[in-house]
Amino acid sequence: MRRLLILGAGTAGTIAANKLRRMLDADDWQITIVDQRGTHYYQPAFLFIPFGRYRPDKARRKASRLIPSGVTRVEGEIDRVDPDARRVALADGTVLPYDYLIIATGTSPHPEETPGMEGDWHGAVHSFYTFDDAVALRGALAGFTGGRLVVHISEMPIKCPVAPLEFTLLADAHLRERDIRDKVDITFVTPLSGAFTKPVASAAFGGMLDERGIAVEPDFMVESIDAEAHRLVSYDEREVPYDLLVTVPVNKGAAFVGRSGLGDELDFVPVDPHTLRHAAHPEIFAVGDAAAVPTSKAGAVAHFELDVFPENFVRIVAGEEPVESFDGHATCFIESGAGKAMLIDFNYDTEPLPGMFPVPALGPLPLLKESRFNHWGKLAFEPLYWSMLLPGRPLPLPAHMSMRGKRVPS
Amino acid sequence: MSTTTLAGREIHVDAEGFLTEYDEWDEALAAQLADQIGVALTPEHWDVIRFLRADYAETGQTATTRRVQAVGGFPVKQQFVLFPKKPGKKMSYIAGLPKPAGCV
Ligand SMILES: Cc1cc2nc3c(=O)[nH]c(=O)nc-3n(C[C@H](O)[C@H](O)[C@H](O)COP(=O)(O)OP(=O)(O)OC[C@H]3O[C@@H](n4cnc5c(N)ncnc54)[C@H](O)[C@@H]3O)c2cc1C
Numbered sequence: 231m232r233r234l235l236i237l238g239a240g241t242a243g244t245i246a247a248n249k250l251r252r253m254l255d256a257d258d259w260q261i262t263i264v265d266q267r268g269t270h271y272y273q274p275a276f277l278f279i280p281f282g283r284y285r286p287d288k289a290r291r292k293a294s295r296l297i298p299s300g301v302t303r304v305e306g307e308i309d310r311v312d313p314d315a316r317r318v319a320l321a322d323g324t325v326l327p328y329d330y331l332i333i334a335t336g337t338s339p340h341p342e343e344t345p346g347m348e349g350d351w352h353g354a355v356h357s358f359y360t361f362d363d364a365v366a367l368r369g370a371l372a373g374f375t376g377g378r379l380v381v382h383i384s385e386m387p388i389k390c391p392v393a394p395l396e397f398t399l400l401a402d403a404h405l406r407e408r409d410i411r412d413k414v415d416i417t418f419v420t421p422l423s424g425a426f427t428k429p430v431a432s433a434a435f436g437g438m439l440d441e442r443g444i445a446v447e448p449d450f451m452v453e454s455i456d457a458e459a460h461r462l463v464s465y466d467e468r469e470v471p472y473d474l475l476v477t478v479p480v481n482k483g484a485a486f487v488g489r490s491g492l493g494d495e496l497d498f499v500p501v502d503p504h505t506l507r508h509a510a511h512p513e514i515f516a517v518g519d520a521a522a523v524p525t526s527k528a529g530a531v532a533h534f535e536l537d538v539f540p541e542n543f544v545r546i547v548a549g550e551e552p553v554e555s556f557d558g559h560a561t562c563f564i565e566s567g568a569g570k571a572m573l574i575d576f577n578y579d580t581e582p583l584p585g586m587f588p589v590p591a592l593g594p595l596p597l598l599k600e601s602r603f604n605h606w607g608k609l610a611f612e613p614l615y616w617s618m619l620l621p622g623r624p625l626p627l628p629a630h631m632s633m634r635g636k637r638v639p640s
Numbered sequence: 641m642s643t644t645t646l647a648g649r650e651i652h653v654d655a656e657g658f659l660t661e662y663d664e665w666d667e668a669l670a671a672q673l674a675d676q677i678g679v680a681l682t683p684e685h686w687d688v689i690r691f692l693r694a695d696y697a698e699t700g701q702t703a704t705t706r707r708v709q710a711v712g713g714f715p716v717k718q719q720f721v722l723f724p725k726k727p728g729k730k731m732s733y734i735a736g737l738p739k740p741a742g743c744v
Pocket residue numbers: 237238239240241242243264265266267272273274275276277306307308309334335336337358359360389390393484485486517518519520527528529530531532561562563
């Protein structure tokens with residue numbers, strides 16, 4: 231029996247387990263998946279929970295029901311990988327040997343990385359990047375009646391890099407609905423030089439913030455938070471005061487990755503961007519947010535990776551060369567408030583561009599433009615996530631990005 | 641991608657003026673690039689630039705400010721003093737490397 235061990239049963243690990251169980255012969259392959267939690271969260275819902283527009287319990291399901299029969303589920307905290315002995319140790323002392331290892335332990339927010347941030351957590355300092363944080367922010371936002379609302383990104387990369395922008399636009403719409411928008415100053419504080427990472431999209435998003443009277447504080451690298459004075463302080467000594475701070479803390483990979491000598495300075499796993507294979511340990515792969523590859527950390531990326539990766543994996547274990555190549559494809563809906571959303575589609579080489587998706591000219595989803603269709607698309611995704619994406623059933627979206635339907639602005 | 645003439649020779653640059661060919665860079669060029677963005681190079685600057693060049697040769701990616709601190713040993717605060725306002729961009733510009741790609 232050959233042993234495949236998958237670390238992490240989030241979006242990427244669950245898809246990998248479902249697809250590979252169907253593709254690898256049950257007589258030859260034992261597949262095990264480890265996660266510290268018994269609950270699987272639909273993280274895109276964390277964006278909506280703070281506005282009271284999403285019942286929190288709809289965002290989580292029992293993890294065991296998402297793992298297919300024929301895959302052994304182990305609940306426990308991963309403590310260390312010994313890549314030379316090909317063994318994984320859990321915090322409770324369990325040791326799991328493997329022949330092949332897939333690291334899919336994602337990324338999580340680390341408020342303790344920024345001095346002063348943890349001290350006032352769920353006081354005037356909030357976030358929406360975990361289930362508990364999103365629920366706590368719902369209370370804080372309901373009690374917020376005026377003052378300075380600051381939405382803040384601590385450091386790149388973060389998962390779903392458009393989420394803070396979406397939160398800002400939704401907060402603007404939410405405050406208008408409550409008729410208190412004129413009592414609130416909204417500021418978007420970012421370490422980037424504009425509203426987004428790539429120029430064409432950044433200009434489009436910047437315009438949307440501008441139209442809504444939202445101030446942008448760019449190139450802001452936070453050094454600390456003065457929790458008493460309610461101020462963000464940057465390395466170049468700028469200060470941004472707040473009454474309610476909604477921050478995205480530093481996002482890091484799982485600590486065991488670094489402890490095992492497999493990570494970069496943020497505990498992400500450097501792998502080949504096209505095959506997702508570790509250079510020094512060819513039997514180790516990283517998928518989803520855990521991988522240090524130059525594309526967005528997003529569920530959509532995990533999905534496209536896992537359209538390509540399983541076939542390659544099957545070839546590799548049969549002693550053949552990988553042929554498929556992941557292109558960094560990402561597709562993200564961006565909620566912009568009042569029942570509309572934008573859509574972006576890009577990869578390692580091509581930035582988000584205007585046009586129509588997925589069918590050229592017809593769409594129905596316009597790229598880089600606000601539309602009700604996009605909003606419906608985003609809402610429609612949640613049931614598909616549970617019923618199609620996680621079980622690894624085919625969705626009618628191409629794995630590789632296509633230039634068809636896109637316009638390059640001059 | 642286009643070309644421009646600097647320090648008396650032709651070099652390949654992207655839309656924002658970052659060098660696209662690792663091997664077209666040398667220290668004379670760095671001094672000119674620094675001059676263009678108003679940075680006067682001291683030995684401390686050179687230490688950072690040399691780290692960035694060596695790290696890129698090893699990893700194929702431009703180090704982020706966090707990596708320059710964690711692996712290079714230059715605190716972020718010092719990077720802001722040496723390359724005011726936008727250390728990530730300024731360091732990589734002078735070192736003849738692409739902008740750090742942590743930002744996707
Ligand atoms: C607010 C928000 C909004 C988002 N919106 C979107 C969106 O609209 N579209 C989109 O495509 N993506 C979105 N995302 C991103 C998306 O949720 C993630 O990119 C995706 O879930 C990544 O999957 P993953 O499997 O790599 O990581 P995860 O799904 O996070 O799974 C990682 C798993 O590893 C486990 N784990 C970690 N460390 C250990 C350990 N030491 N021991 C045991 N288990 C461990 C965790 O418990 C977890 O179950 C959003 C994310 C957030 C936070």
